[in-house]
Amino acid sequence: MFEFIQRFFGKPASSATAKERLRLVLLSDHLSLAPDVVEALKHDLIEVISRYVDVDASNCDVTFEQREKQVAMLANIPILGMRARPKPPAPPPAPPPAPEPELTPAMTESTAAAASGDKRPTRKRRRKTLSTNTAPQAT
Amino acid sequence: MIQREEAPAVSAVPRKRGRAIVITSGKGGVGKTTTTANTGAALAATGATVVLVDADVGLRNLDIVMGLEARVRYHVLDVLEGAATLDDALVADKRVPALRLLAAAQTREKDDVDTIAFRDLIGSLRERFDYVLIDCPAGIEKGFANAIVGADEAIIVCTPEVSAVRDADRVVGLLGDERSVKLIVNRLRPALVRKGKMLSVEDVNAILRLPLLGVITDAPDVIISTNRGEPVALDAASPVGASYREIAQRIIGTLTTPPVVPHDKSIFEKLFGSRK
Numbered sequence: 480m481f482e483f484i485q486r487f488f489g490k491p492a493s494s495a496t497a498k499e500r501l502r503l504v505l506l507s508d509h510l511s512l513a514p515d516v517v518e519a520l521k522h523d524l525i526e527v528i529s530r531y532v533d534v535d536a537s538n539c540d541v542t543f544e545q546r547e548k549q550v551a552m553l554a555n556i557p558i559l560g561m562r563a564r565p566k567p568p569a570p571p572p573a574p575p576p577a578p579e580p581e582l583t584p585a586m587t588e589s590t591a592a593a594a595s596g597d598k599r600p601t602r603k604r605r606r607k608t609l610s611t612n613t614a615p616q617a618t
Numbered sequence: 619m620i621q622r623e624e625a626p627a628v629s630a631v632p633r634k635r636g637r638a639i640v641i642t643s644g645k646g647g648v649g650k651t652t653t654t655a656n657t658g659a660a661l662a663a664t665g666a667t668v669v670l671v672d673a674d675v676g677l678r679n680l681d682i683v684m685g686l687e688a689r690v691r692y693h694v695l696d697v698l699e700g701a702a703t704l705d706d707a708l709v710a711d712k713r714v715p716a717l718r719l720l721a722a723a724q725t726r727e728k729d730d731v732d733t734i735a736f737r738d739l740i741g742s743l744r745e746r747f748d749y750v751l752i753d754c755p756a757g758i759e760k761g762f763a764n765a766i767v768g769a770d771e772a773i774i775v776c777t778p779e780v781s782a783v784r785d786a787d788r789v790v791g792l793l794g795d796e797r798s799v800k801l802i803v804n805r806l807r808p809a810l811v812r813k814g815k816m817l818s819v820e821d822v823n824a825i826l827r828l829p830l831l832g833v834i835t836d837a838p839d840v841i842i843s844t845n846r847g848e849p850v851a852l853d854a855a856s857p858v859g860a861s862y863r864e865i866a867q868r869i870i871g872t873l874t875t876p877p878v879v880p881h882d883k884s885i886f887e888k889l890f891g892s893r894k
Contacts, residue, residue, distance in 0.1 A: 492813070493814070494811070494814045494817050494818070494821065495814065497779075497780050497817050497821075498817065498821055500780050501783055501784065501817075501825060504780070504784055505783075505784060505787055505825060508784065508788070
């Protein structure tokens with residue numbers, strides 16, 4: 480009832496804001512990754528997938544979820560169609576496909592940060608496993 | 619460590635080892651000391667022997683909340699350093715005969731407490747009491763390490779705030795898997811939860827995922843009783859006191875039903891709902 484009224488007036492309840500802030504801050508606590516690195520990871524993930532298939536980049540949804548004792552990454556990436564010349568999924572030992580011409584300096588930087596973040600000692604209690612659920616969705 | 623040979627134990631029969639429970643939160647000001655005082659008083663009111671240990675060396679407050687500040691003569695460090703015996707330092711509560719307090723040192727620092735010696739002190743208290751409740755200081759430094767070292771159970775006190783939940787989550791990780799960890803959600807305001815202006819108990823525990831020991835509402839009774847130095851748990855007329863007594867029963871195991879999360883009645887429920 481109340482939520483309905485609040486939605487009507489377009490102002491989210493502050494507890495919802497608190498929940499979302501908590502979710503994000505715990506995510507980066509558990510992953511030992513800064514929020515901007517998480518954003519960069521999402522961006523790069525979508526970019527890599529779009530090398531193979533045409534994705535609806537504006538409707539991509541990459542979220543992280545706290546599971547029992549680990550964080551799971553859930554990616555919902557709508558696929559518009561196959562690329563005209565998709566790269567083979569498991570290429571023979573040939574030189575890796577050249578990346579798209581230019582990566583912006585900011586992007587290469589954050590990719591490096593993510594890589595170094597991975598090498599940090601992991602906390603004992605929570606295992607960090609990234610599992611990707613890429614659900615193809617034709618829209 | 620000095621311990622008197624002729625300890626005034628209730629019986630000479632070697633007793634069952636008591637339970638050592640640390641009350642902790644990470645964040646300061648969420649109500650650890652109030653929770654320790656009231657849970658301890660409620661446990662002792664059932665007839666169990668209870669000692670409350672203030673591990674917040676340098677910022678001692680448990681004696682104030684208990685209303686025992688005028689009777690503290692020796693503290694934890696006096697006992698650890700041999701300046702007083704354990705019996706000299708244990709302050710008896712006049713309201714609940716089975717309740718004792720071991721105060722922290724006010725003019726010393728947490729680094730002055732040797733972790734191993736503190737662990738051994740908790741061990742010897744467990745020989746003499748059914749329950750040893752340790753009031754942990756805020757933070758995750760040496761005072762925290764000392765407070766948890768002798769405890770094999772922990773109660774996390776968390777308020778429905780982003781900062782408190784985040785710190786509680788960190789502390790749960792630091793407590794490790796070998797301790798039994800349970801949760802008390804403190805200072806809940808059901809009216810704000812209903813309006814969507816406060817995290818709910820479910821929201822908090824969706825993150826922490828701990829067995830829920832109890833929910834304490836943000837009630838004036840708690841403030842008033844703290845002003846007076848009388849644990850609200852001993853006030854038979856107080857609903858919050860009843861919540862603490864239920865927490866004690868859940869710790870003992872005589873109450874197995876999960877806590878009822880207090881909720882605020884909407885205007886319709888107030889007008890048309892059942893009233894009691």
